[in-house]
Amino acid sequence: DAGVIQSPRHEVTEMGQEVTLRCKPISGHNSLFWYRQTMMRGLELLIYFNNNVPIDDSGMPEDRFSAKMPNASFSTLKIQPSEPRDSAVYFCASSFSRQADNEQFFGPGTRLTVL
Amino acid sequence: DAKTTQPPSMDCAEGRAANLPCNHSTISGNEYVYWYRQIHSQGPQYIIHGLKNNETNEMASLIITEDRKSSTLILPHATLRDTAVYYCIVSGGTSYGKLTFGQGTILTVHP
Numbered sequence: 596d597a598g599v600i601q602s603p604r605h606e607v608t609e610m611g612q613e614v615t616l617r618c619k620p621i622s623g624h625n626s627l628f629w630y631r632q633t634m635m636r637g638l639e640l641l642i643y644f645n646n647n648v649p650i651d652d653s654g655m656p657e658d659r660f661s662a663k664m665p666n667a668s669f670s671t672l673k674i675q676p677s678e679p680r681d682s683a684v685y686f687c688a689s690s691f692s693r694q695a696d697n698e699q700f701f702g703p704g705t706r707l708t709v710l
Numbered sequence: 711d712a713k714t715t716q717p718p719s720m721d722c723a724e725g726r727a728a729n730l731p732c733n734h735s736t737i738s739g740n741e742y743v744y745w746y747r748q749i750h751s752q753g754p755q756y757i758i759h760g761l762k763n764n765e766t767n768e769m770a771s772l773i774i775t776e777d778r779k780s781s782t783l784i785l786p787h788a789t790l791r792d793t794a795v796y797y798c799i800v801s802g803g804t805s806y807g808k809l810t811f812g813q814g815t816i817l818t819v820h821p
């Protein structure tokens with residue numbers, strides 16, 4: 596099993612550009628989570644999906660952020676337009692969610708730098 | 711989700727047991743205690759979880775007090791590779807599937 600796959604691993608872009616981060620969850624998992632980690636704010640949950648449906652997007656910072664999960668094997672997190680304060684490491688995680696059983700498997704992360 | 715409180719940092723000698731405490735005094739009856747760790751620059755890694763009974767797996771043991779207001783993660787024989795940030799998280803009930811990470815405990819294992 597390849598684990599959770601994220602791409603790209605590193606992204607450097609200029610302010611105002613669109614950024615798309617990609618995630619492939621572990622096959623058979625039915626929940627997918629997007630997190631952001633910064634020194635100031637720690638590890639924050641942005642949004643999560645269950646069976647491809649967004650369940651809780653209360654952590655999405657603002658309208659510039661959007662996430663989609665068109666099928667069980669792929670999800671994207673898009674930032675448009677990007678700003679320097681979006682610089683962070685973005686993690687994707689997946690799990691096979693049963694009630695109260697929540698072992699999440701994390702990907703290696705995408706390090707985003709917005710200049 | 712119930713809030714957790716952990717010491718910001720701890721040290722441990724290699725080969726000794728590392729005991730990491732966590733307070734979760736507002737935990738509700740259907741919430742689980744989870745432990746994750748994050749080694750520098752990597753994604754968090756699941757360690758163990760439990761409801762009210764003590765749990766053990768190949769990585770660690772989890773001791774939960776009878777009133778469930780606190781717990782201890784035990785790494786029985788710490789190695790240098792166990793140096794990481796350890797997060798104690800309470801999750802379940804109406805928010806199952808959602809993990810709220812705090813600041814965690816930075817565990818440093820010394821030779």
